[in-house]
Amino acid sequence: xxxxxxxVQEITSMQEDFAQWYTDVVKKAxxxxxxxxxxxxxxxxxxxxxxxxxQKELDQRFKATGHENVYMPMFIPENLLQKEKxxxxxxxPEVAWxxxxxxxRLTERLCVRPTxxxxxxxxxxxxxxxxxxxxxxxxQWCSVVRWEKTTRPFLRTLExxxxxxxxxxxTQEEAQEETIRMLNVYAEFCENVLAIPVVKGLKTEKExxxxxxxxxxxxxxxxxxxxxxxxxxxxxxxxxARAFDIQYTDKNNELQYVHQTSWGVTTxxxxxxxxxxxxxxxxxxxxxxxxxxxVIIPIAQHKEGVLEKANELKEQLSQYARVKVDDTDKMPGWxxxxxxxxxxxxxxxVGPKDIEKQQVVLVxxxxxxKFFIPMDELDTKIPALIQEMQRDLLNxxxxxxxxxxxxxxxxxxxxxxxxxxxxxxxxxWCGDVxxxxxxxxxxxxxxxxxxFEQENLADTCVCCGKxxxxxxxxxxxx
Amino acid sequence: xxxxxxxVQEITSMQEDFAQWYTDVVKKAxxxxxxxxxxxxxxxxxxxxxxxxxQKELDQRFKATGHENVYMPMFIPENLLQKEKxxxxxxxPEVAWxxxxxxxRLTERLCVRPTxxxxxxxxxxxxxxxxxxxxxxxxQWCSVVRWEKTTRPFLRTLExxxxxxxxxxxTQEEAQEETIRMLNVYAEFCENVLAIPVVKGLKTEKExxxxxxxxxxxxxxxxxxxxxxxxxxxxxxxxxARAFDIQYTDKNNELQYVHQTSWGVTTxxxxxxxxxxxxxxxxxxxxxxxxxxxVIIPIAQHKEGVLEKANELKEQLSQYARVKVDDTDKMPGWxxxxxxxxxxxxxxxVGPKDIEKQQVVLVxxxxxxKFFIPMDELDTKIPALIQEMQRDLLNxxxxxxxxxxxxxxxxxxxxxxxxxxxxxxxxxWCGDVxxxxxxxxxxxxxxxxxxFEQENLADTCVCCGKxxxxxxxxxxxx
Numbered sequence: 001x002x003x004x005x006x007x008v009q010e011i012t013s014m015q016e017d018f019a020q021w022y023t024d025v026v027k028k029a030x031x032x033x034x035x036x037x038x039x040x041x042x043x044x045x046x047x048x049x050x051x052x053x054x055q056k057e058l059d060q061r062f063k064a065t066g067h068e069n070v071y072m073p074m075f076i077p078e079n080l081l082q083k084e085k086x087x088x089x090x091x092x093p094e095v096a097w098x099x100x101x102x103x104x105r106l107t108e109r110l111c112v113r114p115t116x117x118x119x120x121x122x123x124x125x126x127x128x129x130x131x132x133x134x135x136x137x138x139x140q141w142c143s144v145v146r147w148e149k150t151t152r153p154f155l156r157t158l159e160x161x162x163x164x165x166x167x168x169x170x171t172q173e174e175a176q177e178e179t180i181r182m183l184n185v186y187a188e189f190c191e192n193v194l195a196i197p198v199v200k201g202l203k204t205e206k207e208x209x210x211x212x213x214x215x216x217x218x219x220x221x222x223x224x225x226x227x228x229x230x231x232x233x234x235x236x237x238x239x240x241a242r243a244f245d246i247q248y249t250d251k252n253n254e255l256q257y258v259h260q261t262s263w264g265v266t267t268x269x270x271x272x273x274x275x276x277x278x279x280x281x282x283x284x285x286x287x288x289x290x291x292x293x294x295v296i297i298p299i300a301q302h303k304e305g306v307l308e309k310a311n312e313l314k315e316q317l318s319q320y321a322r323v324k325v326d327d328t329d330k331m332p333g334w335x336x337x338x339x340x341x342x343x344x345x346x347x348x349x350v351g352p353k354d355i356e357k358q359q360v361v362l363v364x365x366x367x368x369x370k371f372f373i374p375m376d377e378l379d380t381k382i383p384a385l386i387q388e389m390q391r392d393l394l395n396x397x398x399x400x401x402x403x404x405x406x407x408x409x410x411x412x413x414x415x416x417x418x419x420x421x422x423x424x425x426x427x428x429w430c431g432d433v434x435x436x437x438x439x440x441x442x443x444x445x446x447x448x449x450x451x452f453e454q455e456n457l458a459d460t461c462v463c464c465g466k467x468x469x470x471x472x473x474x475x476x477x478x
Numbered sequence: 479x480x481x482x483x484x485x486v487q488e489i490t491s492m493q494e495d496f497a498q499w500y501t502d503v504v505k506k507a508x509x510x511x512x513x514x515x516x517x518x519x520x521x522x523x524x525x526x527x528x529x530x531x532x533q534k535e536l537d538q539r540f541k542a543t544g545h546e547n548v549y550m551p552m553f554i555p556e557n558l559l560q561k562e563k564x565x566x567x568x569x570x571p572e573v574a575w576x577x578x579x580x581x582x583r584l585t586e587r588l589c590v591r592p593t594x595x596x597x598x599x600x601x602x603x604x605x606x607x608x609x610x611x612x613x614x615x616x617x618q619w620c621s622v623v624r625w626e627k628t629t630r631p632f633l634r635t636l637e638x639x640x641x642x643x644x645x646x647x648x649t650q651e652e653a654q655e656e657t658i659r660m661l662n663v664y665a666e667f668c669e670n671v672l673a674i675p676v677v678k679g680l681k682t683e684k685e686x687x688x689x690x691x692x693x694x695x696x697x698x699x700x701x702x703x704x705x706x707x708x709x710x711x712x713x714x715x716x717x718x719a720r721a722f723d724i725q726y727t728d729k730n731n732e733l734q735y736v737h738q739t740s741w742g743v744t745t746x747x748x749x750x751x752x753x754x755x756x757x758x759x760x761x762x763x764x765x766x767x768x769x770x771x772x773v774i775i776p777i778a779q780h781k782e783g784v785l786e787k788a789n790e791l792k793e794q795l796s797q798y799a800r801v802k803v804d805d806t807d808k809m810p811g812w813x814x815x816x817x818x819x820x821x822x823x824x825x826x827x828v829g830p831k832d833i834e835k836q837q838v839v840l841v842x843x844x845x846x847x848k849f850f851i852p853m854d855e856l857d858t859k860i861p862a863l864i865q866e867m868q869r870d871l872l873n874x875x876x877x878x879x880x881x882x883x884x885x886x887x888x889x890x891x892x893x894x895x896x897x898x899x900x901x902x903x904x905x906x907w908c909g910d911v912x913x914x915x916x917x918x919x920x921x922x923x924x925x926x927x928x929x930f931e932q933e934n935l936a937d938t939c940v941c942c943g944k945x946x947x948x949x950x951x952x953x954x955x956x
Contacts, residue, residue: 033601036558037588040551042601045616048547069526073518073637074552074590074621075574080514093580096553098590100575101625101636110515112552112576112590123511123520132806138523143552143620147579158579159551328610 011341013280018224025274026153029283029342039151039158043267046342049291050270051161055141057193057288058163058265061185067137067165072119074142075110080118084243087117090210094147096158112145117211117236117262120166121244128168128258130249135178136168154271155228155478162266168246168258172237175259179235182263183216186231194269195286195393196220196276197401198230199424199473201449206433209262213237219448219473221401222275225422227448227475230272233263271478276397277366283343284366286393287386293321294382295344297335299351301327309355313348313378320383321346340365345389346382364389366396409458411442414474418443424475428468430461438463439474448473489819491758496702503752504631507761507820517629517636521745524820527769528748529639533619535671535766536641536743539663545615545643550597552620553588558596562721565595568688572625574636590623595689595714595740598644599722606646606736608727613656614646632749633706633956640744646724646736650715653737657713660741661694664709672747673764673871674698674754675879676708677902677951679927684911687740691715697926697951699879700753703900705926705953708750711741749956754875755844761821762844764871765864771799772860773822775813777829779805787833791826791856798861799824818843823867824860842867844874887936889920892952896921902953906946908939917941917952926951 011024026032031047043051059069075098082088095111113119124136145159165182169175183200190196198218208215212234220230241247241257250256277284287293294317298310310325317323326335332349339347349361360378362371366389373381404423408414417425425445429435436447439462450470461468489502504510509525521529537547553576560566573589591597602614619641629635643660647653661678668674676696686693690712698708719725719735728734755762765771772795776788788803795801804813810827817825827839838856840849844867851859882901886892895903903923907913914925917940928948939946 033604035551035597036555036600037551037553040553042551042597043549044605045546045548048549051549052547068523069530070523071521071526071529071621071639073513073515073520074623075515075518075637077514095580096576096588097578098574099577102572104625110574119513119520122514126511127522143549145552147582159553161549 011280011282014223014278021278021280022271022274023153025278025282025341031270031283032153037158039148041153041157043161046291047270050273050285050289051267053289053291054193054269055163058185058189059141061189062139062163062165065137065181065185067139067167070138070140071142072113072116072123072140074113076113076116076118078109078111080122081111083118083121084211084240087211087240091115091146096145096147113142114144114146115262115264116140116142116144116164117166117240118244120262121240121246121260124168124258124260125244125246128246128248131170131251134168134170134248134258135174137165137178138167139163139165152271152478154274155268160266160268162264164264165262167261168241169260170248170250170256170258172259175235175237175261179214179216179233179261179263182261183218183231183233186233186263186265187218190218190220190230190269191394193286193288194273194276195288195390195397196230196272197394197398199449199451201451201473203232203449204433204436204447204472206436207447209234211236211239213239217449219424219475220272220276221404221424221475222272222478223278223400224275225404225475227424227473227477228268228272228275229448229477230269231263231265234261236260236262277393278343281337282341284393285343285345287321287345287390290343290345291322292324292339292342292344293386294323294346294348295339296323296325296348296350297332297339298325298327299332299349299354303352305355306351309350313350313360313375317378317382320379321386346385366393407457408462411439411463414439414445414462415443418445418476422476424448424473426455426457426471426473427462428456428458428460429470429472430464430466431469432461432464432466435461435463444476445474446477448475448477489758489760492701492756499756499758500749500752501631503756503760503819509748509761510631515636517626519631519635521639524769525748528751528763528767529745531767531769532671532747533641536663536667537619539667540617540641540643543615543659543663545617545645548616548618549620550591550594550601550618552591554591554594554596556587556589558600559589561596561599562689562718565689565718569593569624574623574625591620592622592624593740593742594618594620594622594642595644595718596722598740599718599724599738602646602736602738603722603724606724606726609648609729612646612648612726612736613652615643615656616645617641617643630749630956632752633746638744638746640742643739643741645739646719647738648726648728648734648736650737653713653715653739657692657694657711657739657741660739661696661709661711664711664741664743665696668696668698668708668747669872671764671766672751672754673766673868673875674708674750675872675876677927677929679929679951681710681927682911682914682925682950684914685925687712689714689717691717695927697902697953698750698754699882699902699953700750700956701756701878702753703882703953705902705951705955706746706750706753707926707955708747709741709743712739714738714740746956755871756821759815760819762871763821763823765799765823765868768821768823769800770802770817770820770822771864772801772824772826773817774801774803774826774828775810775817776803776805777810777827777832781830783833784829787828791828791838791853795826795856795860798857799864824863844871885935886940889917889941892917892923892940893921896923896954900954902926902951904933904935904949905940905952906934906936906938907948907950908942908944909947910939910942910944913939913941922954923952924955926953926955
C-alpha cells in the first residue's frame, strides 16, 4: 500500500458518515486543534490564514462602503446587558460570567460579550449629539462567547471569531438601506470569494435576532443537504435607541432617536467552505480564498537543476498567484496527498523530464484534470485556470443547490421530502407561528428565510391550508 | 476669542500637569472613550486606525521572519495555568475568573488569558513529535486581561490589545537567537515607524517575566522623563517544556525537550507615541504611523473651483501619501485645530488665491513651519517632507532622550538626579537584588535594563560600593 493510499484512507468518506468526514477534514487539513476547554478550538496556522483572507476581503468591502473599525471591551456589566428586554432574554441564558478579579469578588458580575449591541449603544449615547454626528458606521473584529451545549468546529463553538457591524442613522429609511446594503455585501462576498451561492431573505419573527425589528439572512446549502445560516443583518429601528437614550438634535433643533443596525459573519463561513466544496480527498478551496493557490512539487528534487527551476517558476508565477514550493524531504506522492487534503487549488509538478521538454504538469484540485503545459504558456494559463476554477466551483455549488431545492404543496409532501431528499424546501406559508412550530415538530425543518425572490407556488399554506402570505425556504439546518 | 484659541485652550499644558495633558489628548484627539467597566477602554476609529497601522507594520515583519499567525482560546482552565510554578505565581493574583456558563456553575474555574504561554505549551505538546516539526514560529493578535488596581488609557488597562509570539526550537542556541531577533525587530519598528529610540537590554532577575530564564526589553523615555517598557522578548529555556512535557525525537532518535521563547508588544505603544511626540496642541504622529498623513483644507470652499481643486490634489497626492480632504462645513481655523489635535503630519491649504497663483500652503505639524509650494513641485515636495518629518521626529526624540540621560556614581548623586532631573540614570551595579531593592525604596526608580551597550562608569556599585558587575539603566517608569 502506497503512502498516498494510506493517507487518503485516513479520512472517512462523505457518503459513509458526513459528520465524521467533516471532523476528519478539519483535523487532517490542519485547520484546528482541540483545546482543553470544552467547545473552544485552536486555529492552527492554515485555518487562521483562511480566516485572515476572509478578514482582508471583507474589511476592504466594509471600508469601501464607508465603515470604520473600532474596539469595544470584552466585558459587559450585568445591568448594561439588561437594558433592552428582548435582547437580555435572548442572550443571558448563554453567557459566561466573570465573578472574580484577582482575589476579589466583584460587586457586579461581568459577562463576556456574546455580541456587543449594548456596548455600542452606551458609546453611541456618549458620542452622538447632533445630526452632524450621523451616520456612525462602525465595525469590530473580535471574538465572542456563547455557552452552547453541543459544539462542532467552526459551526458552533463556545468562543468564536467574527465581525460585528453596528451603525446609527438619522432615519429609519437610512437604517433599512444599510441593513440591505450589508446583506448584499455578504452575498457578493460569499459568491465571489467563497464560491458559495446564497438565498437572501427575511427571517420569520420566531427566528429573528433578540432585540431586532427585522433580521435578514443569507442561507446556503451544504453538500449533505443541510442549510447553513451564513450571515445576518438586523434592522433595530429605534428600539435600542429608546432603551439606551441615544438621541440627536436634528436640523430643526428637535431631539430624535437614532435608528440602528447590526450585521455579522463568523468563522462558521470556514465550515461552509468545507461542506460546500470538500470531497473524499479533503478540503477544496476556492482560489480567491486559498492561502496557497499554486503549490510547486519538484520531482526528483535532488537532481541537478530541479529545485532551481522550481524556485524560478515560483518567482515567475508569484505575480499571478500565491505560490509555494514544497521542497521538504517527503516523497512526491505524499506531498500530493497533503496538498490535496489542504485543498490547494493548483498543483504544478516539475522534474528532469519536464525541464527537458520545457513543460510542466498541472493538476486542478477540484476536477483532478491533468494538463501538460509548455513553460512559455504559463503566464497566460495560470491566471486563466485560477479564474476558471473559481467560476466552476460557484457554478457547481449552484447546480448542487438547485438540484437539492424542492417544492412541497402539502404537509405530507413536505415530510416525505425531508425524509428522503435532504435540501431546501420551498413552500407557501400563512404567516402563523403555529404552522412554523408544527412543521418544526414534525420534520425538524425550520423556516430558513422568506426570500426576496418570491414565487407563488400555491394559494394556501402548506401546513394549515389557510390562505398563504408568502413563500418560505425551509430546511434542516446546522 | 477665536474658535481656534478656544479649542487649543481646552487641553492642559504639558508643563502644568503632564498626566492631565495626556488624558486630555487621548480624549480630545478622539482616540478613546471610557466604558462602564472599570479600566476597560473603547478604541474609537482614530485610535483603532493607529493600532491597525501598528499591526500591519509588525505583522509584515513577523511574516518576513518566518512566523505564522494562529488563534488560541481566551480561556485557560485553572489547572492548566498552574502547571508552571513561577508563571502561576506571577499571574494568578491578577486574572479574571469565569465561574458560571449560562445558568450552570462550572466544575473548574476558567481564567481569561492574561498571556497564553500555557495554551501554546499544551498545543505544542500535541503537535510536536519530531525534529521535522521544529521550529514552530507562531504569533497571535488578541486581547488579554490583567486585573490591575490603577489604570491609565493605553498604558495600563484591565483589557489590552497585543500580539504574543510563541516559538519552540530544537536547541537553546536557536531559542536565544530568536529571542534577540525579535527584540531587534521591535527596536527597528519603534525607531523607523514610531520614531521612538529605544535602549535594548536584559531585565534583572527581579524584573524578569514569570517563568522566563531571561527577559530582554526595549526601554524608551517619555517627554516627562519617565521610562516606558515598550516591548519584551523572553527566553524560556526548557522550563515550560519540562512542565508541559514538550519533547521531540531528534535525528539520532533520542527524546529532547524543546526550547521556547515568547515576545510581545501592546497598545501601550500608542501611549508612548503620545508621550514622546505630543505637544500643547495635541498629538503629533510620525508619518509612517499616521492614518492620515496629509489633510487638505479647502479655503472658502463655497467658491467656484476650490473643492474641485482640493479633490484633484487628493487624487494626485494619494500616490505618495494617505490623503484626506476635510470638506465639512466648519470654519478653516476650527479644522486646523482639529487636525493639529489629531497629529496629522501635514496640512495643505488651498483657496481661490492659491489657485490663482498655482500654489498651495503647506504646514508641518511638528515644527509648524509654513511653506508656499508651487503646485507643479508637489510631486517631489510631499514625499520629501514626509521622509524629512519622520527622520526629524526620531532625531528630536533621540536628542531629548540623550539630554535626559544622566550618570550617577554615588547613591546621593542618584537620589538628587531622580528628584531634580527626571530621565534615565546610568549607574554601575554589583548584581545584588538588595541594592536594587534599596534604590527602588529610596528613589522610586527601578532597574530598566542591563543594556547591551555597556560602559564602565566606575568599578564600584552605586549603592553598596562593592565591586560592580555591570552598568544598568535606571528610571522611574510607567
